[in-house]
Amino acid sequence: MAHxxxxxxxxxxxxxxxxxxxxxxxxxFEVEPGTVVALVGPxxxxxxxLLRMLAGIDRAFDGVITIGGVPAYEAPPSGLVFQDSRLLPxxxxxxxxxxxxxxxxxxxxxxxxxxxxxxGYEDAxxxxxxxxxxxRVALARALSVNSALLLLDEPFxxxxxVLVTEMQELFAGLITAEGATALLVTHLAEDAxxxxxxxxxxxxxxxxxAADIPLTTPRxxxxxxxxxxxxxxxxxxxxxxxx
Amino acid sequence: xxxxxxxFPTPIAVAGHIWxxxxxxxxxxxxxxxxxxxxxxxxxxxxxxxxxxxxxxxIRWLDRxxxxxxxxxxxxxxxxxxxxxxxxxxxxxxxxxxxxxxxxIPLVVTTIREGVKSFSADFDELAAAFRMPLGRRLRxxxxxxxxxxxxxxxxxxxxxxxxxxxxxxxxxSDGGVGFxxxxxxxxxxxxxxxAYTVVFIAVVLVIEYGLMxxxxxxxxxxxxxxx
Numbered sequence: 001m002a003h004x005x006x007x008x009x010x011x012x013x014x015x016x017x018x019x020x021x022x023x024x025x026x027x028x029f030e031v032e033p034g035t036v037v038a039l040v041g042p043x044x045x046x047x048x049x050l051l052r053m054l055a056g057i058d059r060a061f062d063g064v065i066t067i068g069g070v071p072a073y074e075a076p077p078s079g080l081v082f083q084d085s086r087l088l089p090x091x092x093x094x095x096x097x098x099x100x101x102x103x104x105x106x107x108x109x110x111x112x113x114x115x116x117x118x119x120g121y122e123d124a125x126x127x128x129x130x131x132x133x134x135x136r137v138a139l140a141r142a143l144s145v146n147s148a149l150l151l152l153d154e155p156f157x158x159x160x161x162v163l164v165t166e167m168q169e170l171f172a173g174l175i176t177a178e179g180a181t182a183l184l185v186t187h188l189a190e191d192a193x194x195x196x197x198x199x200x201x202x203x204x205x206x207x208x209x210a211a212d213i214p215l216t217t218p219r220x221x222x223x224x225x226x227x228x229x230x231x232x233x234x235x236x237x238x239x240x241x242x243x
Numbered sequence: 244x245x246x247x248x249x250x251f252p253t254p255i256a257v258a259g260h261i262w263x264x265x266x267x268x269x270x271x272x273x274x275x276x277x278x279x280x281x282x283x284x285x286x287x288x289x290x291x292x293x294x295x296x297x298x299x300x301x302i303r304w305l306d307r308x309x310x311x312x313x314x315x316x317x318x319x320x321x322x323x324x325x326x327x328x329x330x331x332x333x334x335x336x337x338x339x340x341x342x343x344x345x346x347x348i349p350l351v352v353t354t355i356r357e358g359v360k361s362f363s364a365d366f367d368e369l370a371a372a373f374r375m376p377l378g379r380r381l382r383x384x385x386x387x388x389x390x391x392x393x394x395x396x397x398x399x400x401x402x403x404x405x406x407x408x409x410x411x412x413x414x415x416s417d418g419g420v421g422f423x424x425x426x427x428x429x430x431x432x433x434x435x436x437x438a439y440t441v442v443f444i445a446v447v448l449v450i451e452y453g454l455m456x457x458x459x460x461x462x463x464x465x466x467x468x469x470x
Contacts, residue, residue, distance in 0.1 A: 055371075056371070076374070080373070082365075086368075087389070088369075090463055099375075101373070102376075120377070127465070
């Protein structure tokens, strides 16, 4: 797969009816093709809403989002990994992968399951899989749409630490191999540092970019010390009071 | 003793009567007639009710517009509908089937409408995110969520339609299980009534275990799977 598309986002305002203050306002950033950007911020700040807007699901906002120069809602589907995996419970693991794209064959689905370490699980229903396995199927589904843009919404939430490390390595490997552009939403500094080239801290109400932090050490060369240092840096930024 | 036997016939006597009725070419034509009427009314009620239920479940203003009418339909006494239609249309097959449908459709509409309202918005979002075309959404996301409600409507529908068809056959028909039971009633023929009832229960059980349960396992089998 070639390098993923660039993303440009300018939100003047995103407001939900009935709320006195907009959720997002005067928010603008660009994502270079083939890079991984983490949107970090406390719960409820609007990270997932922003991701839904990037995926073209939520179009009710004042602003412009382009993906590869095309409005987000007209762009080809992004490989979206929802926070809750969101597998269709009546379809098998392979069925879930094939469901989102007509061109995906059973053979393709098996190959994707193999790449996320679930070879042989193609006939398993979601309820027969553990939370971590479901997350892997969701990742395989997102990658199978052949999208050069991956949108990951808290992909490691509610997983145990051992599984998180395993999943982070898996994600990092696949994102690098696919050359995809990726936006990762998380409230944990460690997740951002493990995967991203750059972290954007969202904070305040309405939420704005509170800090734009390049994570200078290339992500495949970060050791435990780098991760600890960068996590501490992000955590300190997250703890600063919103402007 | 004679009266006791007439009012409370033994199972053997009832079984013997079933055999006599089956060989006298009454039982099978009667059941064929009732089953045919029930099947036509059932299929049409399910089709029309499902379409209306989906529309009301998805389109809020349409639901607001027709919600009152659905309540009226649900609460109109079946006998009133039958008598009115018999007066308007005569004692015809069409009037009987239409009367059954008028009773059944509001129930299907209500079940399907509530089912559609309970659909997961998360799955709609999933379909939107992956730009799934309409046909694919209907087949892979909409239909699997709808099927349990269609089956629930079908099961309650079958039981209701049986009962209503029989009552309407008593009211005005030239044949069928209801018509025959009315004849037996006029002669206080308890054996005949029980014979038809037993066969009736057997047919219902065959439909339940031969058709409904396997169908339910096929479309809702995933619900019973747990890690």
